[in-house]
Amino acid sequence: MKQWLARRIRFLKSSAEHHGDLRRVSVELLRPDEGTYVGWSESPSSDVDLLRAGAEAAAEAVVNAAGTVDAQVRVEDIERVKVFGRDVVVTLVSATYKGQTFSLFGVCEVRDDDATAGALAVLSATNRVLELS
């Protein structure tokens, strides 16, 4: 695979599974030479919002990958918009790192499934503040 730019963290995959009345979405991230980090999100199957579920699972995975006890990432809002004739996810994330809290926006074009788009939007928001990309 051709290298674009080196990343300290890389999105591997998202998956969604039913567990009874719940739908569990997981997001897996890779830090080269360090291993994989997984985050989960659960919501009632009848009320599942895969964009948000993917984003929340990614937020948990990012915190795990950050490898520090004082990192927190929370998905404040997430929305699908139509811009430039494309489906784009915009998310507002609050991230706490090294004692400071930032409000961050992330974007991602919806190319695959909604959970993946939500997850990539969170990574887009957090990549600089958490120094992960």
Added chain:
Amino acid sequence: MRPTVQHRPGERVRFYGVQRIPVAGDKCRVRVRLDHLSDGSCYVGVAEGPSGLNHELRLAAAATLDALRQLVKAMDLPVRFDLAEVAVFEAFGKRGVMVSIKAAYQNEARSLLGFAPVEEEAARSVAIAVLSATNRFFAVA
């Protein structure tokens, strides 16, 4: 120009300010200054074109990219940026600006998206959106 003051982890390039200058013939010139924190250098990008909100938003994006191109050249980074589109839209009940940039790096092309909420100074929001789109190259703010 109005300076920004907040420094964030990982930040190497900081937006300093944007300036709009009316030019004869119902045109305007937009200047955007970026500061390179690593060595204290600054880069001023300029774009000129017709007046009017939509034109000026695009000029702000073009001026930001002009500054980034100077920075890229100084860093000897083999990347090329071209402005594709600028659009204002609603997100989270507020206005936001989205920019689409075509980036070419090591013979591979990518489309980069950047977003920023529209604040009092829309041109500033556009500049921030451009930096958001390109932040993997510069860790910009």
